[in-house]
Amino acid sequence: MTEVVATNQTILVVGGGISGMTAALEAAETGKQVVLVEKRPYLGGRVSQLHKYFPKLCFPACGLEINQRRAKMNPNLTILTMAEVTGLSGEAGSYTATVKINPRYVNENCTACGECGKAVSAEFPNEFDYGLSKRKGAYLPNTMAHPMRYVIDPAMLGSDEAQKAKDACKYNAIDLDMQDEEISIPCGAVVWATGWKPYDAARIQPYGYDRFSNVITNVEFERMADPSGPTGGRIIRPSDGKEAKNVAFIQCAGSRDRNHLLHCSRICCMATLKQCHYVTDAYADATVSVYYIDIRAIDRFEDFYAKVKAKDNVSFIKSKVASVTQDKEANPVLHGVNTEGYHRYANTHDLVVLAVGMEPSVEAGSFPVPIVINREGFIEPASENGGVFAAGSASDALDVNRSVQHATGAALRAIQVVNRVAGTEG
Amino acid sequence: MSAEKKLVGYLCTGCGIGDRLDAKQLLSTAKREGKLQECKQHEMLCNAEGVKMIKDDITEGATHIMIAACSRRAKVEAFNFPEAAMTRANLREGVIWVRPATDENGETTQEMAEDYIRMACAELRTINKPSSSGEQSLNKNILVVGGGVTGMTASLEAAAAGYPVTLVEKSGALGGHAALLHKRVPHRxxxxxxxxxxxxxxxxxxxxxxxxxxxxxxxxxxxxxxxxSTVAKTSGAPGRFSVEIATASGPTISADFGAIIQASGFKPYDAGQLGEFAYGASPDVVTNLELEQLAKEAGNGPIRRPSDGKEVQSVAFIQCAGQRSEREAHLPYCSGFCCTTSIKQAIYFKDQNPGCDATILFDDLRTPGAAGEDFYRAGQQKMVTFSKGKATEVVPGSSLLVRFQDLILNEATEITCDLVVLATGIVANSGPDPYAQLAFDEAAEGSSEKETLRKALEVAPPSILNLSYRQGTDLPHLRHGFTDSHFICFPYETRRTGIYAAGPVRRPMDIQQAMDDAAGAAMKAIQAVENAGLGRAAHPRSGDLSFPSFRKEGCTQCKRCTVECPFGAINEDDKGYPLYNEARCRRCGTCMGACPVRVISFENYSVESVNQQIKNCNIPDEFAEKPRVLVFACENDAYPALDQASMSGRELTPWARVIPVRCLGSINLSWITDSLNSGYDGVVLMGCRRDDDYQCHFVRGSAIAAERMSKVGDTLSSLNLEPERVALYEVAITDIERAPKLINDMADTIARIGQSPFKF
Amino acid sequence: MSDLNQNMIEKYRNSFLKEVEANVEEGEWVKMCMQCGVCSGSCPLGKHWAHPPQEIFMMIRAGQREAVLSSDAMWMCTSCYNCIVRCPRELPITHIMHGLAHYARRLGLAPKGQPTMAFAQIFWDNMMKAGRVNELKLGLSLYYKDGFVQGIKNSLANMKLGQNMIKAKRMNAVEFFGGHGVKDVSGLQKMIRKAQELEDARIAKYGK
Structure with a gap:
């Protein structure tokens, strides 16, 4: 049974992505007891799947390393992975959360030596690469994973493969009899940082994501650009593995659209400008086309936009692409109208990247706690939420910087509640 | 203290270490050469039993422990012994995983492992468990500078958490620019x-x-x-800031604070620069802020134009006026709030002047998020005309003529209207850039550079904080005058510890973001207070209790440390000796690297602790043909990259010996010269990117190291060594393939140019 | 054109947009367009248009009344509904296009001899006679709309088709002599005339 020491002065943080980690660490480093609950087997959330950040073109793993070191060193922080909050009762200052912990089938004895992975041959789609690669049935989610511990895919359970993994472990780290458990955690305040998910591109019927292999999403492109990703960092066409030198980006794919998400997802313009660099850095003779409605390179991101705009081989076309077809060579062909002066086009590209937007991870109606959300499903900063405070992209479509900014503030709001409980609020 | 030192080592034989290496030999090396009192072997040191064994030993008097197992990044929670000083020999990621398990490699692999044990033991002998300096003090009072929405929000948020606040506002009222607004953009x-x-x-x-x-x-x-009131002087450090507040009416107030939030806001862009839009030539051309005044005066009645009081029947908004432009005196950035502000103001007209037509000429309409896009729709519902158009000229007259290029209809056209609103931007209301003064001081007398700097200083704004710091009076700027710092992962990673900028002084932002930012800054301020009270370091070495100290008798008052500290943490006393401010220090060790006489050290990290590692590595004679490549790797990026390379099965030359460093800035040139003198064949330094998009979490550490290394050529030529023997690289944490390759390349270079002549 | 109209078409003023809102079916939606152009790109006949829908909407907002209403653009719409399906701002573009076309014709601004408009007129006149469409006569009217000789040519070219339709009982030759209609034709005609009067009165102030 998992034991968690917590009281009504404990802060519960739901979600271990960049926002949840930030809120948890800021509170813990201020001396507060924090329990962090993460659904995945590791921390870092979606940013751990990004290759680079805009606008510095630096690596998310760099900040993650620092945050994970902070997490490893902090005695005030308890981390539960593969766990989900399923209920919350009580009120600000005295909540009880119900947390379901799914079995990892690997205990803390694991040294990440990798012997189980070598012993197993069963392979599964790798969710870390959005299914673009395969992983073993006994696997380390990524080389930065924290906790640095293997996971046994539940689909292997009861098979010889699972037994092979167990037999390969010299440290008694694999426990195939591990069960789900449900535990109760008292807490005074909750930081809700469940983040976002990419909009399902297959629902944008005219763009053919589900029909054309050379139409991919921006999150997949991010994995493709990563040297430790499915293509080893090569920008290629999924259909034939050829170099993708003529790349098109379709903005607002699923955002600002009544058929999909009504809101602007904020990050996609900047993500595309960043990804333009991936292409032009990879190939000297690259050509990149960005089809957009408005380029929302807000505040000092403008510098970054100006830099990309100055590249000879990147062009911007003010147009929401009407549809995508495919020619005989599996080249995607984009159809539409450049609205600046009405120019009709049918442009052939090697690869099309859909700049899909963000939607809240938790669907409206699926919150295990009563909470005020807006039309788009993002959490509102409403007083009715009591001691539950949204952090990061659970509250709006936010980039990493804004998420961290927001999560730092959310940590303070939670501290205000537990300090009231402790009677130290002055 | 040294009399009570008890050094114990632990060798883990799990994860293949025992299979690949001669454990008996390693134990003997640790004891005989490493001079440990004891060295124990365990088949899985990180399990409960192994950890208990170590804990029991500590209880029974072990003060220093050496763990020879996996990388220092692995099993951190298990090997967490705050009661003891600890070093780790990386035998798994550092040795067996990077070397092929073949018989012919057995010897060099074993030598690698033994060296790492020698190095870890040598390091252990030179360090002590850090303890706080006694300098720490707890002061929960927070100073907030600036009484606009950001400052007020920060004050309320900190106060609600139980931290008393003093809010200093230079004008006679709270509210700042927000108080001038008729209404604000909805946040929801x-x-x-x-x-x-x-x-x-x-x-x-x-x-x-x-x-x-x-x-x-x-x-x-x-x-x-x-x-x-204004801040006349700020001295001290987090937990003990001493501030003089100058008041207009009475005497100066002196007060002590634990942390400071600077919410000094913005200044509106000077629209006088926009002659092409007839600003100044026609009273009916106003800025967005001036329009708020007109709207306020109108109450909820029709807005009238300034020239003749006529009710405005048609209004045009020119977006990005003097912004997003590289032209002289324009702002290159986007101010971020103006699109929604113009929509809001167009709605004023639609609501208050029945029948009024409003046109917004924009390039990109920037209304991000859920609230933003809904507000765009709200403007459209009210029949605001949005036109993608580039305004070129406003012709003054009884009716204003706005000439513009309609980018959709692709024609040069014009619109006549009663009033033109220029959506002008904001300029950070920051103090002078501290490094401008330092650059001026350091520039050669009479040089043109000095003249340029002098001119820039003449127009520098007045100080906001008046810090009595060695490195200037105010927060450093990042770009365009904003006092930002890291701006992605760690927006509050300030370069002046305990002082947090919030709101539009930090980066262009709207009210909603400024309020979020204020809460974040308040969070960091109370955290700084608590950390200072316990003597703990702030980000990124959060919780570190070590701090730099210096031997005064050896100091030559050269001031390198006080100049190079990326955080302005070190002052100088009257005689020019460094004055450390522990709570301002971020423990990067850049001062230690700067010191030419090696008098600066941390209890658990010093010139000596690394020197001993360098010296205790075996250097085989030249006939053995086993060169040695010394690698200094930044612990945050390069070292994890090497770890991950190892995990993914990439090989590393058996000649490499890697020493993790806190920051490349902490590398003392003596390490390079001493190692080359003692027979190392090559030295590789791996730090973070150091240009404008720097990735060094100590901001300048990597850049400073590069500056120092630019002079290493002289040392090499004085030793008669080839320049290729020392290489400095920018290595990212994702350079999983490249990082080991760079080291292997050095091994190849040595194979090509030959071994060092300095071998015994 | 009256003075009133001169004032109304001032550039980038809402007067024409308001006129469209008042008189064009679903015209209230025009202001909601964000100029993404997906409608223009989605139209299967797009390349035959002088002005695609998104541009028409911008022209309306720019006050280009003459150019919009005398354009043949909106007459090209075949009601495939691609644009409506894809419009991210939910504009009922097809309806607006037909609404604009209708409005232009009522004002007499539609281009002369526009074939879609001619067909619509024939359809309307045919329908008004008996209260329902007489398909045989509709077909013949269409064949003969460009004169007797052309009508004979058209009829001969389609004779086979006509015979097959009669065989399949999809058309009745007797319809040529009157054909059946609704019960109270004059009542219907009165109703429609009244509606037209009301509409005329409403748009009278907008003139031509």
């Missing part, structure tokens, strides 16, 4: 259940909320407000 998106239609109920402009904030400040109880 449409409520759940709102249908999407052209008649949908969408959020509209709302009250500016300033009166409510002021009421809350007044009734808070633990917020004291100083109006008509």
């Amino acid at each position: 998106a449409a409520a759940i259940g709102t249908t999407n239609s052209r008649t949908a109920d969408l959020p509209q402009p709302v009250d500016n909320n300033v009166a409510e904030l002021i009421t809350r400040i007044e009734s808070a109880g633990n917020i004291s407000v100083q109006l008509n």
